[in-house]
Amino acid sequence: xxxxxxxxxxxxxxxxxxxxxxxxxxxxxxxxxxxxxxxxxxxxxxxxxxxxxxxxxxxxxxxxxxxxxxxxxxxxxxxxxxxxxxxxxxxxxxxxxxxxxxxxxxxxxxxxxxxxxxxxxxxxxxxxxxxxxxxxxxxxxxxxxxxxxxxxxxxxxxxxxxxxxxxxxxxxxxxxxxxxxxxxxxxxxxxxxxxxxxxxxxxxxxxxxxxxxxxxxxxxxxxxxx
Amino acid sequence: xxxxxxxxxxxxxxxxxxxxxxxxxxxxxxxxxxxxxxxxxxxxxxxxxxxxxxxxxxxxxxxxxxxxxxxxxxxxxxxxxxxxxxxxxxxxxxxxxxxxxxxxxxxxxxxxxxxxxxxxxxxxxxxxxxxxxxxxxxxxxxxxxxxxxxxxxxxxxxxxxxxxxxxxxxxxxxxxxxxxxxxxxxxxxxxxxxxxxxxxxxxxxxxxxxxxxxxxxxxxxxxxxx
DNA sequence: CCTTTCCTGTGATGGTCGTCACCCCACGCC
DNA sequence: GGCGTGGGGTGACGACCATCACAGGAAAGG
Numbered sequence: 001x002x003x004x005x006x007x008x009x010x011x012x013x014x015x016x017x018x019x020x021x022x023x024x025x026x027x028x029x030x031x032x033x034x035x036x037x038x039x040x041x042x043x044x045x046x047x048x049x050x051x052x053x054x055x056x057x058x059x060x061x062x063x064x065x066x067x068x069x070x071x072x073x074x075x076x077x078x079x080x081x082x083x084x085x086x087x088x089x090x091x092x093x094x095x096x097x098x099x100x101x102x103x104x105x106x107x108x109x110x111x112x113x114x115x116x117x118x119x120x121x122x123x124x125x126x127x128x129x130x131x132x133x134x135x136x137x138x139x140x141x142x143x144x145x146x147x148x149x150x151x152x153x154x155x156x157x158x159x160x161x162x163x164x165x166x167x168x169x170x171x172x173x174x175x176x177x178x179x180x181x182x183x184x185x186x187x188x189x190x191x192x193x194x195x196x197x198x199x200x201x202x203x204x205x206x207x208x209x210x211x212x213x214x215x216x217x218x219x220x221x222x223x224x225x226x
Numbered sequence: 227x228x229x230x231x232x233x234x235x236x237x238x239x240x241x242x243x244x245x246x247x248x249x250x251x252x253x254x255x256x257x258x259x260x261x262x263x264x265x266x267x268x269x270x271x272x273x274x275x276x277x278x279x280x281x282x283x284x285x286x287x288x289x290x291x292x293x294x295x296x297x298x299x300x301x302x303x304x305x306x307x308x309x310x311x312x313x314x315x316x317x318x319x320x321x322x323x324x325x326x327x328x329x330x331x332x333x334x335x336x337x338x339x340x341x342x343x344x345x346x347x348x349x350x351x352x353x354x355x356x357x358x359x360x361x362x363x364x365x366x367x368x369x370x371x372x373x374x375x376x377x378x379x380x381x382x383x384x385x386x387x388x389x390x391x392x393x394x395x396x397x398x399x400x401x402x403x404x405x406x407x408x409x410x411x412x413x414x415x416x417x418x419x420x421x422x423x424x425x426x427x428x429x430x431x432x433x434x435x436x437x438x439x440x441x442x443x444x445x446x447x448x449x450x451x452x
Numbered sequence: 453c454c455t456t457t458c459c460t461g462t463g464a465t466g467g468t469c470g471t472c473a474c475c476c477c478a479c480g481c482c
Numbered sequence: 483g484g485c486g487t488g489g490g491g492t493g494a495c496g497a498c499c500a501t502c503a504c505a506g507g508a509a510a511g512g
Binding site for chain 4: 194
Binding site: 403414418421 | 458462
C-alpha cells in the first residue's frame, strides 16, 4: 500500500502514455499519505512544494470568504491530481483543498516533479492537456454564473456530473449544500429547484442517488439563456 | 511589417528565454493578418488550427448567450496570445474572439506550433506558466462572482487592471458597458457604482482614464465579503 | 461642421434569490 | 431505545440588481 502499483498509476491521466518501467520509477518517487475526512490537505497562500494524486477517496478544492462562505471550485476523485500550479509557477496555493472522505493521496515533491516534466515530453504534454481541460471548464463555469439562473446552473451541473460518470444516474453523495457551493447559490434555493425538477419529472431522487429522466428538458433549461 | 522583428517576438512572454536565432526562425513560420475593429477573429465551436499573437491592437475573448448577451472572459493586448487550447487538446474553440480595435495578429499554424513546443522544453514550460496564470485568474474570477457584490467586483477589476499596468492610472479605454460584461453585471449598475466610487474619492475619472486615488479603500471593498 | 452613433447618468419597477426561522426526518452512536 | 447531528423542505421578507425608459453629451465620420 505504500508503493503504488504500476496498475494504478497507469490509470492516472497525467501518466497515460508512459512505459511500464517509467511508471515504476514514478512510483518510487512517491510517498503515500492518509487524510481523514474533513482534514485540510493544503491551505490557500501556503507556499506549495508538492503535487498530489488521489489514490482513494475524494477531495474538494475550495475558496473560503472572510465570512466563512465556501465556494467549491472542484471535486476530485481517484486518479485526479492537484497542486501542480504552485509547482509550475512558484506562486502560493490558490485555494484550500479539503478531504471530503477519508482519503489516501500520493505525494510527489517539486524537484522530482519538475525533473519528470522536463525530461519527458509526454508528461509535459499530458499536463498541458489537463490544464487546457480545466481552463475550458473554468471558463464554462464563469459563463454559467453570469448567463444562467440558479435552476439553469443546477441543470448544467447535473448534466456534467452524469456525463463524467458516463451514466444517467449520479451515484455519489452530493448534498444540496455541496451543490449550492459548487454553483454559487444557497442551500434553500437548491432545495426548491431540485423539487421543481422532480415535480416536472426531469430527475428522480432516491436516497442521494440522482437519475436524469429527461435529459433533453435539462439541456433546454441549461441553455435557456445561454 | 510582414516579417515580425525579433525585437517584437522577444517581448512575447511565450517566447521569452529563447535565443535570438530561434526567435528569427519563429518569425519565419508566422503570417501577419489584419482584423478591423469589430471583426470576429474566431468563432466558438470552430475547429481551431492556429495560434494567434497580438502584434498591434486589442481583442476580447467572449462567450455569447442565445439571447445575445456577452460575457467577456478576457481582454488581450500586444504580446498576448490566444487560440492555443484548441491546438493542445484538439477540441473546438471554446469562445469567440473579436477585435476591439483595428488589430494586427501573427498567425502560427498547428503543426508548426506543435513542433516548436515538442522540440523546445523552454516553450513548453512557458506555455505551462501561462496556462497556470490563466487558471488562477479564472478561479479568482469565479470566487469573485460568487462572493462579491457588483461594487466589490468592480473594485477588484480596477485593482487588477492597475496592477497589470503597473500604474495607478488605467489609461486604456474601458466603457461601462465593457466593464459590465467583464464582471457579469448590467451597464447601469456599473454606472451607479462608479459614481459612488467617485463620490467617495476612491477613484477619479477624466475622459476614460481612471485613476485609483484610494487603493486601500478599494481593497477593502473588494474583500468585504471574500 | 453637422449628423449619427456611442457613451453615460438616473428614476421607477419588479424578479430572483439570499437570509432567517422554523419544521420534520433519517441515521449513527451511546 | 433515546438523542444528537446533519440533511432536507418551506414560508416570509427584503436586498440587490436587471430591466425599461429617457435624456444629455461626447465622439466619430461623412
